[in-house]
Amino acid sequence: MQPLEKTGNILPLLHEIRHALEDLLATGQTMVIDLQAMPFAPSELVELKEILGVGEVSAELHALGKSTIQETAFSGAWWIVHFNIDEKMISQTIEICHIPAILMAQHADIQMGLQQLSSTLGGVSL
Amino acid sequence: MNSATFLIWVRETGFLIASSIFIIGLTIRFFEIFMLGRKKDLSEPKGCAMRGGFKTIFTRFLPQDSNTFQRSYFIIIAGYVFHIGLLVALFLLVPHIELIRAALGFGWVGLPTPVVDFLTVLSLISMLALLWHRLTNPVLKMISDAGDYTAWILTFLPLLTGYLAYHHLFFDYTWLLAFHILSAELLMIMLPFTKLMHTFTIFVSRFYGGAISGHKGVQV
Amino acid sequence: MNQLSLEERLRLHGVSRRGFLKFCAATASLMALSPAMIPRIAAALENAKRPSVIWLSFQECTGCTESITRSHSPSLESLIFDAISLDYHHTLQVASGDAAEHAREQAMKDNWGKYILVVDGSIPLGNKGFSTIAGISNVDMLIETAKGAAAIVAVGSCAAFGGLPKANPNPTGAVSIDMIIKDKPIINVPGCPPIPVVMTGVLAHFLTFGTLPELDHLKRPKAFYGQNIHDRCYRRPFYERGQFAETFDDEGAKKGWCLFKLGCKGPTTYNACATTKWNGGVSFPIESGHGCLGCSEPNFWDAGSFYAPLSTPIGHVAQNAGYALAAGALAGAAIGFANKQKSSQAIEKHEEITVNDLIKGETK
Numbered sequence: 001m002q003p004l005e006k007t008g009n010i011l012p013l014l015h016e017i018r019h020a021l022e023d024l025l026a027t028g029q030t031m032v033i034d035l036q037a038m039p040f041a042p043s044e045l046v047e048l049k050e051i052l053g054v055g056e057v058s059a060e061l062h063a064l065g066k067s068t069i070q071e072t073a074f075s076g077a078w079w080i081v082h083f084n085i086d087e088k089m090i091s092q093t094i095e096i097c098h099i100p101a102i103l104m105a106q107h108a109d110i111q112m113g114l115q116q117l118s119s120t121l122g123g124v125s126l
Numbered sequence: 127m128n129s130a131t132f133l134i135w136v137r138e139t140g141f142l143i144a145s146s147i148f149i150i151g152l153t154i155r156f157f158e159i160f161m162l163g164r165k166k167d168l169s170e171p172k173g174c175a176m177r178g179g180f181k182t183i184f185t186r187f188l189p190q191d192s193n194t195f196q197r198s199y200f201i202i203i204a205g206y207v208f209h210i211g212l213l214v215a216l217f218l219l220v221p222h223i224e225l226i227r228a229a230l231g232f233g234w235v236g237l238p239t240p241v242v243d244f245l246t247v248l249s250l251i252s253m254l255a256l257l258w259h260r261l262t263n264p265v266l267k268m269i270s271d272a273g274d275y276t277a278w279i280l281t282f283l284p285l286l287t288g289y290l291a292y293h294h295l296f297f298d299y300t301w302l303l304a305f306h307i308l309s310a311e312l313l314m315i316m317l318p319f320t321k322l323m324h325t326f327t328i329f330v331s332r333f334y335g336g337a338i339s340g341h342k343g344v345q346v
Numbered sequence: 347m348n349q350l351s352l353e354e355r356l357r358l359h360g361v362s363r364r365g366f367l368k369f370c371a372a373t374a375s376l377m378a379l380s381p382a383m384i385p386r387i388a389a390a391l392e393n394a395k396r397p398s399v400i401w402l403s404f405q406e407c408t409g410c411t412e413s414i415t416r417s418h419s420p421s422l423e424s425l426i427f428d429a430i431s432l433d434y435h436h437t438l439q440v441a442s443g444d445a446a447e448h449a450r451e452q453a454m455k456d457n458w459g460k461y462i463l464v465v466d467g468s469i470p471l472g473n474k475g476f477s478t479i480a481g482i483s484n485v486d487m488l489i490e491t492a493k494g495a496a497a498i499v500a501v502g503s504c505a506a507f508g509g510l511p512k513a514n515p516n517p518t519g520a521v522s523i524d525m526i527i528k529d530k531p532i533i534n535v536p537g538c539p540p541i542p543v544v545m546t547g548v549l550a551h552f553l554t555f556g557t558l559p560e561l562d563h564l565k566r567p568k569a570f571y572g573q574n575i576h577d578r579c580y581r582r583p584f585y586e587r588g589q590f591a592e593t594f595d596d597e598g599a600k601k602g603w604c605l606f607k608l609g610c611k612g613p614t615t616y617n618a619c620a621t622t623k624w625n626g627g628v629s630f631p632i633e634s635g636h637g638c639l640g641c642s643e644p645n646f647w648d649a650g651s652f653y654a655p656l657s658t659p660i661g662h663v664a665q666n667a668g669y670a671l672a673a674g675a676l677a678g679a680a681i682g683f684a685n686k687q688k689s690s691q692a693i694e695k696h697e698e699i700t701v702n703d704l705i706k707g708e709t710k
Contacts, residue, residue, distance in 0.1 A: 032381030034374070063365030082368050090372040093381055102371075106363035128564060130644040133614060134660065137650060141659035142666055149670035150677065157678025161686065220588060221657035224607055228658035229667070238588035299574060300614040300643075303656070 010048050017052075020096035021076050030097035052079065052094075059103060065090075069100055129300035136307040144311035145229075151318025152326065159330065171341050178340015179333040186332050200259065204252040211249025212285065215242055239292070246289050253282050277321045283309035352394045352553070366391075373554065376547050378569035390554045397553060398457040399464055400450060400491060401435035404484040405477050405511040405520055406467030410502040411437050413539035414546070430549060433461075436479060447480045454494050462552060463495035465523050468504040468511045472519030488526060497531045497558060498523060501545055503641055506534035506565075513647040524565065531558050534565040538641035541622050544570045564644065566616070575612035575638050578620035581605065599635060609653040610637030617642040 013033070020031040035045070053073030061067035065084040072079055078100050082091040127135075189195040189202060216222055220236035227233035236242075257278055260266050287309050289295075291302035317323060339345075350358070353366050361369070370388040374381055403411070415438070432438070433453035436446055453461060465488065470476035474483035482490075492498060500523040503509035511520035524532050535545055548567055551559045559567040576582065584590070584604040591598035591605055604610070615638050619630040631638055637653075640646045650660035 032384070034381045036375050061364065061368070063362050064368055067368060082372055084372075091368075091375045093371070102364055102367055106367070108357075108363040112357075112362075128644055130614070130640075130646070130649070134645055134649050137658075138660040141663070142661060145659070145663065145667060146670040146673075149667055150674035153671060153674025154678040154681060157675065157682045158685065161679070161682030220590065220606070221655060224655040225657045225659070228654060229663045231664070236588055239586050294574075294577070299576075303614060 010044055010051070013048065014051065017074070017077055017094065017096065021074065024076055024096050024098075030095070032096075033094045035092040035094065049079070052077065061102060067102065069103060129298055129304060133300055133304040133307075136304050136311065140308060140311050144314040148314040148317060151315075155318050155323060156326075159327070164334075167341060169341070172343030173340045175337040175341040178344075179337035182336025182339070183329050183332045185336075201256070204256050204259075208249045208252035208256065211245040211252070212281070214245045215249065215285065215288065218242060243289070243292060246285060250282075250285055250289065253278070253285070273321050276316070280313045280316050280320070280322060284313055350396070352391045352396070355396070373550050376543060377551050377554075377559070378547075387554050390556075394553050396431045398453050398461040399430045399432050399549075400453055400461055400495075401432060401438075401464040401466070402479075402487060402491060403435075403437055404465065404467030404469050404488070404505070405518065406502065406504050407510075408437055410466040410539045410545075411435070414501075414542050430462075430553065433457075443480065447482075450491070454491065458494040460496050461494065462549070463491055463498045464501055465498060465505045466501045468508045468520040468522060469526060470511070470518035470520050472517070476518045485526060488523070492527045492530055495530055497533065497552065498527060499545075499548055500524070500532055500534045500536075500565075502540060503536040503538045503644075503646065506536040507644040509538065510647055512645070532565055533558055533561065533567060536564075536566065536571075536642040536644075537617060538639070538646070540642070541570075541618055541624065543622055544618055562616075566642075570618040570622070571616045571642065573616060573618060573621060575615045575617060575620050575632070579612055579632055580620070581632060594635065605632060605635075605637040607655055608637050609651060609655055611640030611643075611646070611649065611652075611656055612638040613656060615640040615643055 016033065020029075020033075023029040023031070055071030055073050055075060057069075057071040059069040061069065065082070065087065067080065067082045070079045071077070072094075076096060076098065078095045078097070080091075080093050080095055080100060080102070081089060084090050195202060214237065217226075218237045219239070219242045223233045223236050260270055260274070260278075284306060287302060287306035290297070291299060291306045294302070296302075297305075313322070317325065353363075356366055356369065367384075367388060370384050370391060371381070373391075374384050374387055379387070401411075434446070434450040436442075439446060439449065441449055467477075467484075469484045469488060471485065474485060477484045479487060500506040504511060504520075505523050508516075508520050508522045508525075511518055512522075522534075524534070533548055535548055537544070544567075547570065548559060551557075551567070559569055562568050562571055564571075576585075579585075581602060581604050584602070585606060589598060589601075589603040590607045591603045592607060593599065594608065606613075610632065612632065619638070620632070623630045623633070639652050640649060643649075648660075650658065654660075
């Protein structure tokens with residue numbers, strides 16, 4: 001098969017990330033870019049991933065299927081992929097922020113955990 | 127009516143009407159022309175009429191002398207560019223060849239779309255230039271009548287709508303495709319009854335002219 | 347159970363808040379919304395109550411129901427389906443007969459003005475008896491059930507455009523939903539069948555915002571039907587280069603060339619197949635080597651052969667051309683004879699004039 005034409009969407013996207021990082025420094029403004037909303041040739045996503053590189057933080061989340069959260073070589077830019085229980089990708093985004101919101105412990109979950117811990121402690125005699 | 131049903135109409139009923147009128151019109155015109163007949167030429171033949179006739183069909187494709195060409199080079203060049211572009215778009219664009227294959231049962235190899243696209247643009251520009259020339263040249267303007275402008279519009283519309291449809295410009299593609307087919311059908315309906323009939327009669331009249339010259343022994 | 351919000355329901359399934367946020371992110375992507383909308387989606391879904399859905403099936407083949415129920419489980423689609431209360435669907439529900447009809451009436455009464463009515467299949471107007479459910483004709487049941495609906499989702503090409511039952515010569519007098527119901531918001535989700543996530547995406551939008559998504563001129567959600575198959579097709583470069591498969595098994599077909607000559611209707615079809623794809627994102631018809639049938643467009647069944655190129659006429663062209671040729675020849679010959687007659691009559695009327703006649707004329 002002959003190679004398909006490239007969409008040429010990488011360069012504008014990199015500029016968008018640069019502006020977003022500038023905004024994050026200046027005002028603390030965060031941003032999310034949905035990679036599934038843009039047409040990319042399959043080779044282009046690989047290329048983009050190579051350019052952005054791998055940073056210091058790498059996390060895995062297990063809720064309704066796996067999610068991978070990878071800081072890129074450009075600190076503050078995160079590559080986030082969500083999968084469902086069938087390991088089918090359901091979302092792929094680049095987030096510009098200090099820490100992705102999905103990593104933070106959530107109030108509701110803390111509350112739930114606290115309740116469980118309390119009941120566990122209640123049943124245990126020290 | 128939405129675009130999808132309109133497209134079905136032009137492909138089905140519209141095409142049926144247009145192709146019927148086109149074929150009936152052409153047949154009537156040719157029967158009329160040939161049944162008029164010609165007076166028998168009683169003079170002694172000084173050359174071969176047949177040879178002169180067939181030869182002229184082809185020799186008239188080129189300007190007969192450099193003087194004619196120099197005087198009207200704009201019309202000749204623009205005219206040729208437009209006619210070639212039109213014929214290439216009509217007969218060498220793959221979707222059109224498929225139409226011919228569906229109607230006649232045979233087809234041929236087409237050109238890559240960008241090539242056809244380029245020639246279509248040249249064709250459109252040439253047609254606009256020729257119209258501008260017709261409107262600004264005093265003599266040409268004076269001898270032009272409604273029939274000339276009708277012929278221009280009928281030819282220009284399919285080219286323009288085809289170009290717009292291919293590039294998805296301004297309107298929804300389905301509407302554009304339907305309008306393109308409709309404009310071509312309008313052309314088919316009007317062709318036998320307008321100056322556009324020259325598409326076919328040009329060869330007949332060239333033959334007659336050549337045959338007369340051939341009979342008289344005039345070099346053609 | 348119906349009083350619980352979506353988040354509470356997910357929590358009952360052991361889904362954490364993080365899972366919920368992830369669900370919101372995927373929902374935004376599913377509805378083709380900007381990621382900036384995720385917090386709004388989360389806020390809306392936190393409080394979203396489980397809406398009641400009544401699903402009516404009229405003149406249809408159950409393909410649409412098959413499509414939506416065979417979507418991967420447990421996927422996002424099924425989670426959303428879990429988030430609605432499907433109160434009536436005569437193919438899926440256990441109850442039948444009177445009990446089933448009572449379920450519909452009860453759901454209508456309990457959720458009057460708030461329930462979503464999903465319809466698949468067209469409605470026969472030729473004779474009410476052509477299609478009935480529990481003795482009630484399709485048109486009567488539609489009108490009655492539509493009265494209390496907040497919105498109507500016409501699922502599949504039959505409900506949206508009349509579809510296969512309406513195909514020429516339309517023996518049952520089939521019509522689409524919007525030909526009968528004029529006073530309710532209607533969303534058309536055409537396709538034969540529609541893509542499952544498109545069906546659930548529309549429901550997700552309603553569930554999240556309580557409003558209808560933006561629609562195109564055929565009442566289709568733009569987020570999914572704004573894309574032209576041909577424009578998004580990965581085989582498009584072959585079309586541009588003029589490389590076409592001539593048969594389904596030639597070299598061109600094996601190399602993945604454009605299917606235009608084999609009748610692909612991609613250029614006039616608007617659907618999400620080329621990007622969303624089918625069977626959990628595996629492929630879509632063109633990727634599997636078959637041209638697009640244009641099933642999400644009105645009257646696709648009457649748009650000529652599935653295997654005839656889009657640029658070809660529909661119908662008996664050659665036969666018609668033969669008739670036209672014969673008619674033209676007859677008319678031409680008649681006109682030709684009339685012309686001949688006219689010219690010979692004109693010749694007969696010619697009078698011989700001598701010099702003497704001219705002199706006589708002068709003396710007069």
